[in-house]
Amino acid sequence: MRLLPPANLKTTAQMLGAATLLSTSITAAATGTLGADQLVELSLDELLNVEITSVSKKAEPLQDAPAAVFVISADDLRRSGVRSIPDALRMVPGVQVAQIDAQRWAVSARGFNGRFAARLLVLMDGRSLYSPLYSGVYWESQDTFIEDIERIEVIRGPGATLWGANAVNGVINIITRSAADTIGTRVYAGLGDQLEAFAGARHGFRIDADTDARVYVKYKEHDEFELVGGADANDDWDNVQGGFRVDHALNAHDSLTLQGDAFTQDLSKFVDRPTLTAPFTARFLDSAEASGGNLIGRWTRTLSADEDLQLQAYVDYYERTEQFADLEITTYDVDFQHHFTPSARHEIVWGLGYRLTDIWVTGRGNVSVTDSDHEDHLFSGFIQDAITLVPERWTLILGSKFEHNDFTGFEAQPSARVVFKPAQRQTLWAAISRAVRTPSVGEQVNVIPFQTIPPNTPPNFPNPLPLQLVNVGDQYDDSVEQLAYELGWRFDASDRLSLDTALYYAEYDNGRIATPGAVSFVPAPVPHTRQLLQLGNDLEGETYGIELAATWDVSDSTRVQLAYSHQRTFDHDDLPGDDLNEGSQPHNQLSLRTDIALSPQLELNLWGRYVDRLPALVVATGPAVSIPSYTELDLQLTWRPQPKLELSLVGRNLLNPSHREFVQEAFTPPSEVERSVYGYVKVDF
Amino acid sequence: MPSKPATAPRRRPPALLAGLLALAACLRVDAAPPTASEAAIKAAYVFNVVKFTEWPDAAFGNDDDPLVICTDARGEQRSALDSLVGKQTRERSVAVRGLPDRDLTDCHVAVIEDRANDGRLGGRQPVLTITTFDHAESMVHVFVDGRRLRFAVRLPPAKQAAITFSAKLLGVAATVHE
Numbered sequence: 001m002r003l004l005p006p007a008n009l010k011t012t013a014q015m016l017g018a019a020t021l022l023s024t025s026i027t028a029a030a031t032g033t034l035g036a037d038q039l040v041e042l043s044l045d046e047l048l049n050v051e052i053t054s055v056s057k058k059a060e061p062l063q064d065a066p067a068a069v070f071v072i073s074a075d076d077l078r079r080s081g082v083r084s085i086p087d088a089l090r091m092v093p094g095v096q097v098a099q100i101d102a103q104r105w106a107v108s109a110r111g112f113n114g115r116f117a118a119r120l121l122v123l124m125d126g127r128s129l130y131s132p133l134y135s136g137v138y139w140e141s142q143d144t145f146i147e148d149i150e151r152i153e154v155i156r157g158p159g160a161t162l163w164g165a166n167a168v169n170g171v172i173n174i175i176t177r178s179a180a181d182t183i184g185t186r187v188y189a190g191l192g193d194q195l196e197a198f199a200g201a202r203h204g205f206r207i208d209a210d211t212d213a214r215v216y217v218k219y220k221e222h223d224e225f226e227l228v229g230g231a232d233a234n235d236d237w238d239n240v241q242g243g244f245r246v247d248h249a250l251n252a253h254d255s256l257t258l259q260g261d262a263f264t265q266d267l268s269k270f271v272d273r274p275t276l277t278a279p280f281t282a283r284f285l286d287s288a289e290a291s292g293g294n295l296i297g298r299w300t301r302t303l304s305a306d307e308d309l310q311l312q313a314y315v316d317y318y319e320r321t322e323q324f325a326d327l328e329i330t331t332y333d334v335d336f337q338h339h340f341t342p343s344a345r346h347e348i349v350w351g352l353g354y355r356l357t358d359i360w361v362t363g364r365g366n367v368s369v370t371d372s373d374h375e376d377h378l379f380s381g382f383i384q385d386a387i388t389l390v391p392e393r394w395t396l397i398l399g400s401k402f403e404h405n406d407f408t409g410f411e412a413q414p415s416a417r418v419v420f421k422p423a424q425r426q427t428l429w430a431a432i433s434r435a436v437r438t439p440s441v442g443e444q445v446n447v448i449p450f451q452t453i454p455p456n457t458p459p460n461f462p463n464p465l466p467l468q469l470v471n472v473g474d475q476y477d478d479s480v481e482q483l484a485y486e487l488g489w490r491f492d493a494s495d496r497l498s499l500d501t502a503l504y505y506a507e508y509d510n511g512r513i514a515t516p517g518a519v520s521f522v523p524a525p526v527p528h529t530r531q532l533l534q535l536g537n538d539l540e541g542e543t544y545g546i547e548l549a550a551t552w553d554v555s556d557s558t559r560v561q562l563a564y565s566h567q568r569t570f571d572h573d574d575l576p577g578d579d580l581n582e583g584s585q586p587h588n589q590l591s592l593r594t595d596i597a598l599s600p601q602l603e604l605n606l607w608g609r610y611v612d613r614l615p616a617l618v619v620a621t622g623p624a625v626s627i628p629s630y631t632e633l634d635l636q637l638t639w640r641p642q643p644k645l646e647l648s649l650v651g652r653n654l655l656n657p658s659h660r661e662f663v664q665e666a667f668t669p670p671s672e673v674e675r676s677v678y679g680y681v682k683v684d685f
Numbered sequence: 686m687p688s689k690p691a692t693a694p695r696r697r698p699p700a701l702l703a704g705l706l707a708l709a710a711c712l713r714v715d716a717a718p719p720t721a722s723e724a725a726i727k728a729a730y731v732f733n734v735v736k737f738t739e740w741p742d743a744a745f746g747n748d749d750d751p752l753v754i755c756t757d758a759r760g761e762q763r764s765a766l767d768s769l770v771g772k773q774t775r776e777r778s779v780a781v782r783g784l785p786d787r788d789l790t791d792c793h794v795a796v797i798e799d800r801a802n803d804g805r806l807g808g809r810q811p812v813l814t815i816t817t818f819d820h821a822e823s824m825v826h827v828f829v830d831g832r833r834l835r836f837a838v839r840l841p842p843a844k845q846a847a848i849t850f851s852a853k854l855l856g857v858a859a860t861v862h863e
Binding site for chain 1: 835
């Protein structure tokens with residue numbers, strides 16, 4: 001038993017068995033992949049001809065994983081009707097997803113949410129998606145052919161041991177299908193009021209007996225939201241993306257994968273920029289754009305169920321132009337991993353990695369950077385041993401990640417986990433882990449005037465001049481540290497009901513917060529006063545919570561899935577804005593999904609969500625903002641008149657004409673998420 | 686360090702994409718054989734091997750006793766074997782259980798994945814043994830050959846347990862050890 005990099009976790013679809021048979025047979029018709037029922041109908045001769053979709057490593061059953069794991073299967077994705085990755089994450093307990101405007105999302109796990117939330121490690125097929133500029137994720141730029149996602153694995157809590165820095169509050173791993181699993185052509189196209197037009201095509205084909213490939217292209221055009229108050233938000237956007245994947249089996253043990261994507265996006269939107277003259281803020285229409293691409297190569301050698309090796313290298317390019325900055329980031333990454341079983345009691349995974357990040361950033365408007373060119377080197381290694389104390393009962397997992405980065409030098413992130421299986425269908429686990437979030441270039445080099453407080457307006461009182469607040473990065477900052485204690489319990493109460501709960505308590509230290517400096521007088525261009533807010537590591541505090549996921553197969557045609565989380569964060573310091581983290585998280589969150597197969601051709605999916613109020617979001621434009629709680633409902637009706645044709649009608653956020661979910665920390669006027677409807681057709685050839 | 690000049694906003698066309706589509710158009714496309722997960726194929730092999738195996742009459746108590754498959758498989762493989770539960774073969778319905786701690790008397794088939802359990806092989810009870818590793822006392826060895834699964838049959842341990850295989854099964858086996 002071990003905690004493997006998430007690619008090896010078992011899918012929930014496999015766990016849920018019977019309930020997924022309906023969808024399995026549909027996939028089978030499309031791609032030639034056979035389900036269990038079809039396989040046993042085959043004769044011996046026919047069986048000899050069936051190919052293995054992928055020679056899997058020793059799969060770790062989800063049931064046994066000693067961490068707070070949730071898996072979004074391909075079926076979950078299909079049934080949710082969502083057309084973006086962050087929207088899919090709303091079904092995960094302990095994960096906060098708040099849409100800021102039509103283009104942007106704030107996503108985090110276990111608190112600390114924000115547009116610039118920076119404590120999640122997000123991967124797609126082993127490629128890191130968080131921006132090295134600020135360690136957060138540009139969610140609008142993360143996409144793929146959604147139908148080809150095999151699963152999304154979400155691990156809440158410090159997953160640092162194997163995955164490395166930034167996995168402080170969680171790891172999200174998006175895994176796409178092997179090319180052998182996507183043989184055939186799939187085309188979809190849809191129209192709606194918010195999601196105005198979207199279409200995509202994937203063609204998967206066999207090159208020879210050992211090589212499969214696919215290519216895809218997709219397009220999405222999204223309408224604008226409304227600002228609070230009803231004016232057009234001008235945040236409409238589009239995305240064009242394409243990609244490919246080739247999987248080649250060299251022999252029984254070795255396989256090679258080459259894959260890549262490229263995209264370009266129009267991200268125009270309103271930007272509020274502080275000015276030095278009344279009314280001290282100005283609204284611009286910013287013609288922002290982003291584009292990028294990546295190429296991944298992977299060699300996997302599976303020697304036996306007990307031993308495998310993997311070597312992966314990738315290059316990723318991201319370019320973004322917006323009101324504040326021009327940005328170009330190129331990342332080169334090499335990773336090696338080896339898993340083996342030296343004796344019956346030990347199972348070891350170890351690995352080495354190197355990453356070179358080349359960042360070029362320059363400020364625009366009144367934003368500046370102190371240094372434009374950066375080349376950062378990251379060396380890392382990890383080792384983990386799963387020690388069987390009592391076979392089938394007790395397992396101890398010890399491991400640590402070690403890394404050397406250019407910001408803080410050497411970092412160790414150890415963890416200890418213990419797993420106890422009191423019975424066949426129950427798992428108890430406990431873990432203590434230390435995780436760090438290393439500083440990013442953006443935090444070090446920025447000089448950002450983010451707010452101008454008018455004369456004689458509290459807290460700028462008494463002062464006849466405007467006060468310009470300027471955020472200043474820190475060259476000597478430390479990593480944010482976290483020590484987390486976790487407890488988990490998984491229980492398959494019956495073949496139809498399973499429960500998964502996690503409790504956590506974590507102490508964090510060296511948290512990032514700006515400390516106000518002295519006020520100075522600046523005579524030009526217009527006389528004003530200025531206060532520098534120096535970003536430092538002065539925040540400490542604690543966070544705790546409980547997360548619950550339950551799946552109930554009510555009957556062969558109905559499944560209910562619940563996710564609930566309760567969470568609190570307490571900052572301990574005397575600085576202004578000390579409710580920073582507590583104020584940005586909903587204390588309670590609930591997701592309830594009901595999937596009903598009305599007939600073999602007709603399926604209904606209902607998804608209700610409740611998100612508690614955000615008590616006090618700290619924003620640059622004024623006093624803290626409170627976002628009311630909301631309850632929303634999504635509905636999808638899918639009709640499959642024949643196995644290769646699917647028509648879906650989706651209604652999202654149906655209960656309210658519009659609702660607010662978040663306000664970005666700075667620069668973006670708050671907008672509201674609107675009720676929307678879209679329909680689409682999916683055809684397989 | 687020299688810094689690059691600030692430039693006007695650019696849009697880089699996804700050149701990679703255009704290249705790929707061109708590449709795709711040139712490639713020959715073969716018809717793909719059916720595929721399935723390794724675990725599911727293995728489970729189907731187990732079911733098929735059972736179809737072509739004869740047990741001595743004493744192996745079953747009553748006519749309506751289930752055919753019991755005992756296994757140490759875990760995770761995905763166990764789930765795949767569990768999907769056989771209730772299926773009818775040889776006029777009996779299939780049951781799947783964990784490998785008993787002591788002897789295999791209550792099992793008709795033992796599917797063993799963990800070499801550490803090889804001590805369970807070689808008994809004289811009429812139990813069909815199927816392993817995923819090669820062993821002199823294993824009756825059927827299922828293994829990966831390239832992208833497909835194959836199996837080998839060993840007759841001596843089967844003979845010792847009074848188990849016989851049909852000629853059809855032996856005809857499709859990759860190897861038959863006499």
